[in-house]
Amino acid sequence: MCENTDAKQLAKDLLIFKQGQDSLFGESDGVEEGLEKIRSKMSDLTNIKNLHFLLGAGASADAIPAMEPLIKIVEDEVNSGNTEALVALEECAFSHHDLKEGFQAVKKHSPKNLENILGTLYSKRSYMNGVGEVDKINDYLINLIESQIYKSINIDCNASDAEKSLSLYKQLYQKLSLRNKDLARVNVFTTNNDLLSETALGYLNVNYNNGFSGGLSRTFNPARFSYTFSRKIDSNMEKYEPLENMVYLYKLHGSISWIESDDNSFFNIKEVDVEPTQAPPEKNILIYPTPLKQNKSLGSPYADLIREFQNKLLLQHGVLIVIGYSFSDEHINNAIYAALASNSSLSVVIFGDYYPTENLTKLTDRRIYQISGEIVENIEGGKESIKIHYFEYIVNNLIPDLDKSRDSDLLEDFISSLKQARGEK
Numbered sequence: 001m002c003e004n005t006d007a008k009q010l011a012k013d014l015l016i017f018k019q020g021q022d023s024l025f026g027e028s029d030g031v032e033e034g035l036e037k038i039r040s041k042m043s044d045l046t047n048i049k050n051l052h053f054l055l056g057a058g059a060s061a062d063a064i065p066a067m068e069p070l071i072k073i074v075e076d077e078v079n080s081g082n083t084e085a086l087v088a089l090e091e092c093a094f095s096h097h098d099l100k101e102g103f104q105a106v107k108k109h110s111p112k113n114l115e116n117i118l119g120t121l122y123s124k125r126s127y128m129n130g131v132g133e134v135d136k137i138n139d140y141l142i143n144l145i146e147s148q149i150y151k152s153i154n155i156d157c158n159a160s161d162a163e164k165s166l167s168l169y170k171q172l173y174q175k176l177s178l179r180n181k182d183l184a185r186v187n188v189f190t191t192n193n194d195l196l197s198e199t200a201l202g203y204l205n206v207n208y209n210n211g212f213s214g215g216l217s218r219t220f221n222p223a224r225f226s227y228t229f230s231r232k233i234d235s236n237m238e239k240y241e242p243l244e245n246m247v248y249l250y251k252l253h254g255s256i257s258w259i260e261s262d263d264n265s266f267f268n269i270k271e272v273d274v275e276p277t278q279a280p281p282e283k284n285i286l287i288y289p290t291p292l293k294q295n296k297s298l299g300s301p302y303a304d305l306i307r308e309f310q311n312k313l314l315l316q317h318g319v320l321i322v323i324g325y326s327f328s329d330e331h332i333n334n335a336i337y338a339a340l341a342s343n344s345s346l347s348v349v350i351f352g353d354y355y356p357t358e359n360l361t362k363l364t365d366r367r368i369y370q371i372s373g374e375i376v377e378n379i380e381g382g383k384e385s386i387k388i389h390y391f392e393y394i395v396n397n398l399i400p401d402l403d404k405s406r407d408s409d410l411l412e413d414f415i416s417s418l419k420q421a422r423g424e425k
Helices: 031-045 067-079 081-089 096-107 114-130 136-153 160-177 196-204 222-226 302-313 330-342 391-398 407-422
Strands: 015-019 050-055 186-190 207-209 230-234 239-242 246-251 258-260 269-271 318-323 346-351 368-379 382-387
Touching: 015 031, 031 346, 031 368, 031 391, 050 302, 067 081, 067 096, 067 114, 067 136, 081 096, 096 114, 096 136, 114 136, 160 186, 160 196, 160 246, 160 391, 186 302, 196 207, 196 246, 222 302, 246 302, 302 318, 302 330, 330 346
Parallel strands: 050 186, 050 318, 186 246, 207 246, 318 346, 346 368
Antiparallel strands: 015 368, 230 239, 258 269, 368 382
């Protein structure tokens, strides 16, 4: 429950809920009334025929460090005795002191932005290659930073540190997977490279299509995104219905489980099993966070994935729900802009306070919804300030619950009741 005070708190003072530039709150709406209006609108929008989600780094923020904390991790590694020993062991053409100075020189201009630091190092490497020279300190720093980013993403999704994030992903996919069978299956697009989505889907036994074929060698084939998975409902007739527990998953920036491989004659991307916390494989194909990532995204498989994103947004009667995404990827932003310019039946819901930095938040277009704000809730032992545009609150409170008449819920309730009857935990 939200905090009650003698003076009624108004939704318009604490929350943002806009359609275009018009607030959807009444002048006298209290916080709870305002939240109920948001829930009601979300219920309507998630019942539109074509439902798409765009999940950014904020969706995994409870388990994966953001860019600013990563700078501290990288700096500690640069300064560590382990790195000093490696530099000496590998007989590098530079000293550990030189390496530390090189990192500080580039960090000085972007003390809180690892993306800019890595972008500067990439640009210098490109320049040096262009003039036929090599800067070994620069190349060493790039490899070190990429390795630390990979290790920070390649977490054990079942470990206690990831328990909260994994639980939220499970709740999200539990709600999305059993959509009304008369509606299209949900498309989840994500810029995240971690395996939280796959782990949650596997735990729930939800079928998902991520563009990779089954079998011993799981190779990428974008044509698979056009496949419809159905089951036969009448053994005497050729009558089928689409699988209910099905999600389409598009990893726009790749995954820690993707590598380059020559196992397939058409596509050279393969999905492999990875061990948590291991170093990145030599042929991993992540798009690392740099200002140059748009250029890399033009190649396969990223061009195929962006094309799928564009095509799905062009489907009639669709809604794109944006969560935890910072609008820092121009190729993704441009796909959204283009879809809004050519598809009059597309709606976009933006969770987050990006006004006025993001262009979409400045438009009067009533197909664009903005939701953000902060409330105070009573918890055990006190009060807690909660942001409603954070992944946790959205999943727990704003995405509609499944109908309790669903078979999966009935089965789950039965198993729970049976365990209680047996005295099991």
